[in-house]
Amino acid sequence: MSSGNRSEDEIFEAALQHATPEKRAAYLNEACGDNTQLRERLEALLKADDQAGEFLQQSWAGVSAKTFVVTTAMVPVTEGPGDRIGRYKLRENLGEGGCGVVYVAEQEEPVRRRVALKVIKLGMDTRQVVARFEAERQALAMMDHPNIAKVLDAGTTDTGRPFFVMELVRGIRITDYCDQNNLRTSERLDLFIKVCHAIQHAHQKGIIHRDIKPSNILVTLHDGVPVPKVIDFGIAKATEGRLTDATVYTQLHQFIGTPAYISPEQAEMSGLDIDTRSDIYSLGVLLYELLAGSTPFDAKELIASGIDQMRKLIREQEPVRPSTRLATLQGEELTTTARRRSTDAPKLVHLLKGDLDWIVMKCLEKDRTRRYDTANGLAMDLKRHLNQEPVIARPPSTAYRIQKAIRRNKLAFAAAAGVSLALLIGVSVSTTQAVRATRAERAKQALLESERQARQTATFAKGEAEVERDRARR
Incomplete structure (x- = not known):
């Protein structure tokens, strides 16, 4: 297989997904074929990129690889x-x-x-x-x-x-920090909510990040408290006007962002205007990873499928829910994922089912009009979940809202239930006593009636006897 119709940019982006030099070399052999000049240029680019650190690493998605044919490595x-x-x-x-x-x-x-x-x-x-x-x-x-x-x-x-x-930000990727410290799901959500607020601030300033992913969100400690920091606005886009007078971000149809985290409209590459809801999708992917330990679409599988199939998958295929993804993991992998969240596998799957599934899937809607309108909207729904309040992402039902009300006000409902039970017992006892009293009264009345009838019968019999005696005297 040779490069065919694939651009140098596409081959370079795909090669970046191969973690080891051996795998990259094998991929380049397949992708470049006999094109030695293309192979040399790509090797120079990859060598330069390998030297990049995690801190504010340069994203290549918005810059043509042809820009760097100036023998970057030298x-x-x-x-x-x-x-x-x-x-x-x-x-x-x-x-x-x-x-x-x-x-x-x-x-x-x-x-x-x-x-x-x-x-x-x-x-x-x-x-x-x-x-x-x-x-x-x-x-x-x-x-x-x-x-x-x-x-x-x-x-x-x-x-x-x-x-x-x-x-100066000295920190580690948000996913690594959460796993290394075995943060519970609620603690992960607290960190993620802060990230949402940061992205909301950028949006309010007219900036779309367009490359939200774990390596662009570092967690550092301030007085022992974890603080997430959003970095690398290298492929950011202004929602109003230009940030510079030059064409900064991309040419039409050029691929922008990291495949596992990009929105369907980014994958479209059709010139469709990218707005803040693209970042909402990427936040949803990050939330999915924080909860379930993996992204909705496997990055290696996306790259292996080729650029066209990859774009089609992102645009058209519905990802499984986080709880479903967890349930399909093999034993040890599922156990490890749960342990990193300070719980066991059944509890973690149960925890994600319901609200968190709904919230994540609302972020990952293919139709951006069905996603949260703002990053703050996403953060507020997560807070509702943490406070045991009904979430916007879940279709409302009377039973669901009653269930949430009970969970949110356990003490009040327990007290009310106690009072209701006491009243019920009191009513039951009163009713029983009333029935018994009624029965006793009825028995008494029946006895009195029987005695009255007996007296009437005796009186009648006595009168009859006197009449008979009078007749006999005559």
């Missing part, structure tokens, strides 16, 4: 620990992508603090890359939220390359 990084960029002294390389590098840097004035500094590599400052880099900086600078990494400064190096300085 582009030197001129700065290093100990060097200065502006008033910042570089201390440590945090991560490196094909066109950008992130450092831990130290600011010495006007305040002394450690920050993260992101700069474009020398030689990679093409118009498209610079425009996208500027878009990310502007997107971050527009926002001020405790769960979004803050931009603190920006400038250019002595060679004219742009850089920006942001809050």
Whole structure:
């Protein structure tokens, strides 16, 4: 099999999904065939991407691979620990992508603090890359939220390359943090709700993230309290106007985002306008993973199916509910998933059935008009679930609402039930006594009536006897 009609971008994105060098090499052998030049270009791109860290890793989806045919692997990084960029002294390389590098840097004035500094590599400052880099900086600078990494400064190096300085976030992926700490489902929901609020803030600022996934949500500890931070707005989209004067995000029909997390409209690649509800879908995928331990569609299977089939699956195939996915896991896998949530398998499956299934599936609706309108709407429904209130995602029924009311007010209903039971017992005792009294009264009246009739009979008999005696005397 050769590259055929598949673009260089598509082959590159697919190769990224293969975790080991051996699997990537096998995939490239199959995808590139005899095209050695294509193979060399892709290997250069993959080598550069392999050097990227988890922190603010550069997303390649919105930038054409052709942009980087400038032999990315040979582009030197001129700065290093100990060097200065502006008033910042570089201390440590945090991560490196094909066109950008992130450092831990130290600011010495006007305040002394450690920050993260992101700069474009020398030689990679093409118009498209610079425009996208500027878009990310502007997107971050527009926002001020405790769960979004803050931009603190920006400038250019002595060679004219742009850089920006942001809050230093040392954390791990939200899914890894939850699993490593065996967080219960309710604790996972609390973290996720904070992520929803961060995305809502971005939406209110007119920014759509478009690449929500675990590696773009890091959890760090502040005074022992876990705080999720949304990072990497590298392929963000403005809902109003442009972030820059250049074409930043993508050309028509170019694939944007990470396959396992993208919305059906992103997979459409038809020029359909992407709005904030695309992020709602991606939040739903993340919630699915936090609850059930896997994404609705397996990333490896999506990539293996090829770009066209992958797009079709995302657009048309309905994912199974989280509880159903859990129930189909094999014994040890299911046990491990439940243990990471500090419970056992039957309880976890039972916990997801109902409200949480409905909430997740509302996020994953193919028709975006059927999803939650806002990230806050999703967060509020999760809070309703945690408070044992009826959720919007579930079709309403009288029995369901009564059940929720009972669970939400257990003490009140228990007290009411106790009072009702006492009243019922009291009424029962009173009724029994009344029946007994009635029966006794009826028996008494019957006895009196019998005595009265006996007296009447005796009186009548006495009168008859006297009449007979009078006759006999005559």
